[in-house]
Amino acid sequence: MSNSILASIDVSKLTVLEQYSPVIFWSGLLLCLLAACALIILAKYLSRPRKTKIHTVSSHSSEARSNPWRIKVNEIVKSYDNQDITKEEAFLALAQTARDFASNATGRNMASHTLLDLNLEARNAQQRGLDMLRRTIAALYPPEFADALINAQARETSVDEASGWVLNLIDRWGR
Numbered sequence: 001m002s003n004s005i006l007a008s009i010d011v012s013k014l015t016v017l018e019q020y021s022p023v024i025f026w027s028g029l030l031l032c033l034l035a036a037c038a039l040i041i042l043a044k045y046l047s048r049p050r051k052t053k054i055h056t057v058s059s060h061s062s063e064a065r066s067n068p069w070r071i072k073v074n075e076i077v078k079s080y081d082n083q084d085i086t087k088e089e090a091f092l093a094l095a096q097t098a099r100d101f102a103s104n105a106t107g108r109n110m111a112s113h114t115l116l117d118l119n120l121e122a123r124n125a126q127q128r129g130l131d132m133l134r135r136t137i138a139a140l141y142p143p144e145f146a147d148a149l150i151n152a153q154a155r156e157t158s159v160d161e162a163s164g165w166v167l168n169l170i171d172r173w174g175r
Contacts, residue, residue, distance in 0.1 A: 069101050069170045073163050080159045090159045095140045098166045102133045105173055129173045136169045 073094065080090040096111070103110040110133070140162055 067170065069097065069104075070167060072097050073166050073170070077159055077163045087159060091140055091162055094159075094162050094166050095137060098133060098136050098140070098169055101166075101170055101173070102129065105129060129169075132169050132172060136165050139165050 076085075076090055076093045076097065079085045079093075080087065085093065099110045099112075106129070139157075
């Protein structure tokens with residue numbers, strides 16, 4: 001700005017503000033610090049991971065019926081009923097589905113675990129599910145591998161009954 005513009009400003013009607021005491025300054029500063037601390041605490045609290053609520057599903061609910069593992073088991077039964085696969089292939093597919101489900105639930109590859117491997121699994125938090133898997137696989141072994149002419153269990157077990165075992169494993173895992 002030029003000097004002529006500054007000279008033309010009339011400052012005669014301006015009043016000097018009175019000085020405030022330092023108490024107001026320090027009170028304002030303290031209030032700002034408290035607000036900053038509150039915001040930091042709030043940010044820490046809100047950034048914590050939230051507890052996830054475990055959502056159990058009844059086996060009779062529509063959500064359970066839409067479970068992809070249940071759908072896979074029902075597709076195996078349907079394929080057997082339509083005579084697309086044999087009884088032995090259905091038992092093999094059901095056993096594989098049970099192992100795949102357990103692999104997914106544990107995060108470990110259970111696809112090639114035998115009964116001996118399942119019996120040797122270390123005791124841990126998932127032991128109940130692994131025990132159910134072992135019992136399911138043990139129940140599926142005779143119909144899957146035994147000669148139906150010699151073994152009564154292999155002869156009398158139906159695909160529907162075996163699918164019920166696998167569905168029971170899926171429904172009760174982790175409960």
